[in-house]
Amino acid sequence: MATAKRDYYDVLGVGRQSSGDEIKKVYRRLAREYHPDVNKSADAESRFKEINEAYEVLSDEQKRAAYDRFGHAGTQGGFATDFSGFGFGDIFEEFFGFGGVRGAAQRRAPRRGADLRYDLTITFEEAVFGVEKEIEIERPEACSKCHGSGAEPGTTLIRCSTCNGAGEVRRVQQSILGSFVNVTTCPACHGEGETVGFPCTQCRGAKYIRATRTINVKIPAGVDGGTQIRLAGEGEPGERGGPQGNLYVVLNVLPHPYFRRRDDNIVLELGINVAQAALGDEVSAPTLDGDETLKIPPGTQTGKVFRLRNKGVPHLRTSGRGDQLVVVDVMIPASLTAEQRRLFKELSKTLGKEVIPQSDRTFLDKLKDVFSL
Numbered sequence: 098m099a100t101a102k103r104d105y106y107d108v109l110g111v112g113r114q115s116s117g118d119e120i121k122k123v124y125r126r127l128a129r130e131y132h133p134d135v136n137k138s139a140d141a142e143s144r145f146k147e148i149n150e151a152y153e154v155l156s157d158e159q160k161r162a163a164y165d166r167f168g169h170a171g172t173q174g175g176f177a178t179d180f181s182g183f184g185f186g187d188i189f190e191e192f193f194g195f196g197g198v199r200g201a202a203q204r205r206a207p208r209r210g211a212d213l214r215y216d217l218t219i220t221f222e223e224a225v226f227g228v229e230k231e232i233e234i235e236r237p238e239a240c241s242k243c244h245g246s247g248a249e250p251g252t253t254l255i256r257c258s259t260c261n262g263a264g265e266v267r268r269v270q271q272s273i274l275g276s277f278v279n280v281t282t283c284p285a286c287h288g289e290g291e292t293v294g295f296p297c298t299q300c301r302g303a304k305y306i307r308a309t310r311t312i313n314v315k316i317p318a319g320v321d322g323g324t325q326i327r328l329a330g331e332g333e334p335g336e337r338g339g340p341q342g343n344l345y346v347v348l349n350v351l352p353h354p355y356f357r358r359r360d361d362n363i364v365l366e367l368g369i370n371v372a373q374a375a376l377g378d379e380v381s382a383p384t385l386d387g388d389e390t391l392k393i394p395p396g397t398q399t400g401k402v403f404r405l406r407n408k409g410v411p412h413l414r415t416s417g418r419g420d421q422l423v424v425v426d427v428m429i430p431a432s433l434t435a436e437q438r439r440l441f442k443e444l445s446k447t448l449g450k451e452v453i454p455q456s457d458r459t460f461l462d463k464l465k466d467v468f469s470l
């Protein structure tokens with residue numbers, strides 16, 4: 098099975114908006130780095146061929162335009178064989194010239210800006226109770242001087258001389274079936290129909306500048322790791338008057354030292370000593386709202402679960418909260434003082450030495466029961 102070709106832009110490590118000069122500069126550096134006479138690694142020759150193949154296409158305006166439209170199929174001559182993503186209208190328009198007006202109109206229509214992603218880490222408590230955070234993002238914004246036209250204020254855009262303002266170029270080709278018209282996006286104006294005669298001195302004709310913005314993010318109570326918060330209109334700017342994209346803030350929640358979350362319940366493992374377990378006691382159990390008094394009845398065993406109502410995580414889309422589940426673990430002392438040893442020996446005389454078989458359910462099995470509550 099043939100290995101799929103890599104994207105030519107990825108091969109050279111350049112963006113799709115890179116200029117011809119930028120592509121040439123990167124190509125020269127990579128060609129020197131991977132030339133077989135210089136680089137003796139096993140894959141140097143194949144990488145060198147791959148780099149040259151990518152540059153041969155991306156350095157030629159017509160080949161690059163065909164590649165941008167059809168991918169690798171557009172560089173092989175003849176008809177493209179991969180029509181995934183194209184309707185029949187698109188195919189006839191590209192190869193036979195039908196619907197050219199519609200195609201040009203689509204290219205000039207307003208286009209929504211790209212979405213952005215920001216990964217934000219918050220604490221366990223912030224996820225439970227909600228918080229407001231300020232984040233800084235870097236994004237392209239329309240140049241404040243030319244307002245995104247790319248032209249110096251006071252000047253006008255010039256009709257593209259290559260396509261005469263059509264935004265596309267047509268080439269008549271001969272085949273065994275006769276002549277047909279091949280319609281492609283104009284490589285000079287990239288389908289705009291106009292070019293910048295006097296570039297804006299602030300953005301140098303790029304239309305956009307990189308800007309850092311501070312944005313306030315309201316995180317609701319009850320979120321969990323992986324939650325996405327959508328901030329409408331905070332993404333990249335649209336083209337030709339199109340709306341801005343959205344910003345998606347993806348949350349990562351830090352683990353808590355002793356609280357564990359299970360859906361909207363919080364699980365806490367609480368250690369007590371053998372005397373408290375045998376005789377009963379009142380202990381202080383931590384919760385996210387502060388300490389709560391917990392009554393331990395006499396004879397409490399390891400794995401006993403106590404439920405503290407409404408001490409869990411607030412429900413994200415409804416009112417109310419989950420519960421806190423306190424799982425008791427009876428702690429056996431690892432070392433004893435002389436007095437403690439004496440007292441335990443006296444106690445052991447009253448308990449006898451009878452061994453009572455237990456069920457095969459382990460402590461982990463009991464914990465699974467807790468998590469299923």
